[in-house]
Amino acid sequence: MAWRPELQSLRIELRPRALKINNCMDYVEALHQELSNVNAQDDRAFLQLERKFGRMRRLHMQRRSFTIQNIPGFWVTAFRNHPQLSLRISSQDEDMMRYMINLEVEELKHPTAGCKFKFIFQSNPYFRNEGLVKEYERRSSAPVAYIHRNQEGNTISSFFNWSSDHSLLEFGRIAEIVKGELWALQRNSGCTTTACGKSQILQVPV
Template sequence: YFPLSFQPTENYNNKEKEQQEAIEHTDEVKNEIDRLNEKASEEILKVEQKYNKLRQSFFQKRSELITKIPNFGVTTFVNHPQVSTLLGEEDEEALHYLTRVEVTEFEDIKSGYRIDFYFDENHDFKNKVLSKEFHLNESGDPSSKSTEIKWKSGKDLMKRSSQTQNKASRKRHHEEPESFFTWFTDHSDAGADELREVIKDDTWPNPLQYYLVPNLDDEEGEGEEDDDDDEEEESLEDIDDEGHEDEGEEDEDDDEGEEGEEDEGEDD
C-alpha cells in the first residue's frame, strides 16, 4: 500500500493526463470536421457552377423580354427604396436610356462577379456598356474596378452633382446625395458597397417586383375620387331625407285642412 499522502497526487496526475488526451483528441476531431467542410465547399462550388451555367439561358431570355418593356430599368431603380435615394433628376434622365442590367459571376464564383449596364445612344456619354467588377483575393478582402465613363462635352453628371452639392452645402449643412454615376468611380471600400449587394442580391434575381410597384400618386388620386363620390352620395341622401321630411309636413297640413272642412260641413 502507498502512503495516504501519496494517493491524491497520483489521482491528480491521472486526471491531468486524461484531460490533456481529451484536448488532443478534440483537436483531432476539429481537424477532421475542417477537412469535411473543405471538401463540402469544393462540391458545393461545383454544383453552383453547374446551375449557374444552366441559369444563363433563362437570364438571356429574360433580358430579351425586358428590352420590349419601355423604361424598365429606370422604373425598377426609381421604385427601389435604396437605389432611388442615389438618383437625381439628371440621373433619371440618363437612365431612361438604360436597356438592361446583367450580373455575371466569374467561373470560380468565389472570386467575384461583374455588373454590366447597357445603354442606348444618349446625350451624356459615349459608352454602350458601363461595367463594375468586384474581386476577392485569397485572404477574402474585396476590391473593385470599373470602365471609365466617356462623358460628352459639358455632360459630366458627376461634376454637376459636385457643383450642386457645394452650392447646397453653403445653404444647408448636411451632405447632399452624390450622382448615381459616381458609384462607378468609387473604389474606396468595396466591402461596404451596399449598391452592389442590392443589385446582385435583390434587383437582379427579381427586377419585376420593383417594376410592378403600384404608383402611389395614382392610388391617392383614386382614393380622393372615391371620397368625392362618397361625399356626393351623402349629400344626395341628405337632400332626399329633407325632401321626404318636407313632403311629410305638407301631407300633415293637407290632412288638417281636410279635417277642418269636414268639421265646418257638420256644423252647417
C-alpha cells in the first residue's frame, strides 16, 4: 500500500520532534540532578546552622530557666492568669504550683511524636515526683505519684491529672496552650498576647 503524500510528510516531521522530546527529557533529568545536588548542599548548610544556633538557644534557655527558678511564684502566677487554664485550676492546684520551679518543652525528632512536657517541682507535700512528664501525641506519660489520696483511695482531682489522663477530650488543647503560650511566656520574658495583653508584663508576687 503506497503512502499518501500528506502521511509521508507527517511521518518525516515527527522524527525530529521525537529527537527534541528526548533532548528535553535529558535536559530535565540533568536539571533534576543539579537540583538534588543543591538540595543536598542546602540540607547540610541548614543542619550546620541548626546545630550552631541550637547550642546558642539552649544556652540562653538554660540561663533564663535558672533565672525564673529564682522568681517566687512565677509559674503559679502564669497558670493562674491564663484565661483558659485558670478555669481548670483549683485552690489546691495553686498550692501545688507554688512548688513548681521550671517548665521544659522538648521537641521530639520523629514528625508524629509531637513534644514532651516536663513540670519540675521542689520537694512538696503533694506528690513524690520531682518532675511530671507528658509526651503529647504519643500519649505516654509518667503517672502522678500522690503522697495522699482521698478517703475512697482515688486519685486527687487536680489539673495535673492532665499529664497522665488521656481520656480528657481537651488534653490536646491544653498541650497547645502550655507549649504555645506558657512556654512562649518563658521565652518572651513573661508576656504573651493571650495571657498578658500586648504590652502588659506578667506581675509576679514578691
